[in-house]
Amino acid sequence: MFKKFLLGLFMSSVLFSSIAIECKNYDSQEVKDYLFKELGLKNIEKVSKLDDFYYEVIFKANGRKIPLYVDCNLKYLISGELIDIKNKKNVTRERILQFQMELSKAKEKELISVLGKDKFEILKSSFPGKLSGFSVVSLKDVPVEGLITLGNKNANRIVYILTDPECPYCARLHNNIEKVINERNDVQFKVIFYPLPFHKNAKDLSSAVICSKDPAMLSIIFKSQGNASAIEKFSSMKCKDGDKILSKHIEFGNNIGIRGTPTIILGNGLKISGALSKEDLIKLIDLL
Numbered sequence: 001m002f003k004k005f006l007l008g009l010f011m012s013s014v015l016f017s018s019i020a021i022e023c024k025n026y027d028s029q030e031v032k033d034y035l036f037k038e039l040g041l042k043n044i045e046k047v048s049k050l051d052d053f054y055y056e057v058i059f060k061a062n063g064r065k066i067p068l069y070v071d072c073n074l075k076y077l078i079s080g081e082l083i084d085i086k087n088k089k090n091v092t093r094e095r096i097l098q099f100q101m102e103l104s105k106a107k108e109k110e111l112i113s114v115l116g117k118d119k120f121e122i123l124k125s126s127f128p129g130k131l132s133g134f135s136v137v138s139l140k141d142v143p144v145e146g147l148i149t150l151g152n153k154n155a156n157r158i159v160y161i162l163t164d165p166e167c168p169y170c171a172r173l174h175n176n177i178e179k180v181i182n183e184r185n186d187v188q189f190k191v192i193f194y195p196l197p198f199h200k201n202a203k204d205l206s207s208a209v210i211c212s213k214d215p216a217m218l219s220i221i222f223k224s225q226g227n228a229s230a231i232e233k234f235s236s237m238k239c240k241d242g243d244k245i246l247s248k249h250i251e252f253g254n255n256i257g258i259r260g261t262p263t264i265i266l267g268n269g270l271k272i273s274g275a276l277s278k279e280d281l282i283k284l285i286d287l288l
């Protein structure tokens with residue numbers, strides 16, 4: 001079957017090459033404008049001639065660069081792997097590897113700018129293979145109202161936690177944070193609420209905790225996950241002020257590109273998502 005497929009490709013390429021194709025000469029902006037007009041493609045970063053017949057179109061989605069191809073007459077858009085038969089190489093895969101290397105270097109530069117070279121090396125060795133999960137965000141607009149503080153309120157080392165009271169991974173992280181607090185007195189965790197839209201009670205529960213100003217209530221809610229009557233009781237304790245403050249928490253999360261919970265942000269802006277273990281949390285704290 002595969003041999004027939006290759007034979008078909010070969011015959012198609014022979015037929016294509018035997019036909020005289022008259023190409024129009026478009027510049028990169030004309031290609032961009034046409035693809036936007038016809039397909040609504042907005043995030044085109046670059047258009048360049050691949051050869052006499054094709055343009056390479058670099059499309060950006062979710063922070064990733066994706067190579068697409070369009071023929072010289074702007075009739076066909078090709079999404080997939082382009083194989084250079086004569087030179088026996090996967091053109092698309094090579095480009096993607098190049099983009100990954102560029103992204104890795106940019107990430108390293110960003111992390112070094114925040115941590116410094118020595119601490120970056122510590123981070124790299126402490127979280128092998130996980131550097132891609134780290135990024136840097138601005139804490140300029142971090143909310144000041146409605147934060148729930150866990151640990152020593154006078155500690156200089158500050159870690160922000162974006163959490164959702166109905167998120168099971170958030171409950172796991174909260175449990176690990178409590179373990180850290182039992183061992184370390186030099187850190188405070190400030191909880192920012194970011195209820196996910198598919199957790200139907202998360203907004204009301206977040207508002208209720210904000211209204212209570214009680215860290216113990218958050219712990220109880222996490223331990224009550226799956227208990228419908230307890231969740232209903234706590235949800236009813238929300239208040240208008242809590243709802244108002246919560247909207248600012250959600251706005252902050254949206255502005256820094258939070259896509260899930262829990263998310264951990266160090267006081268220097270270093271961000272990573274996930275329910276980290278007690279040991280990994282301590283490694284991050286020590287980087288402060």
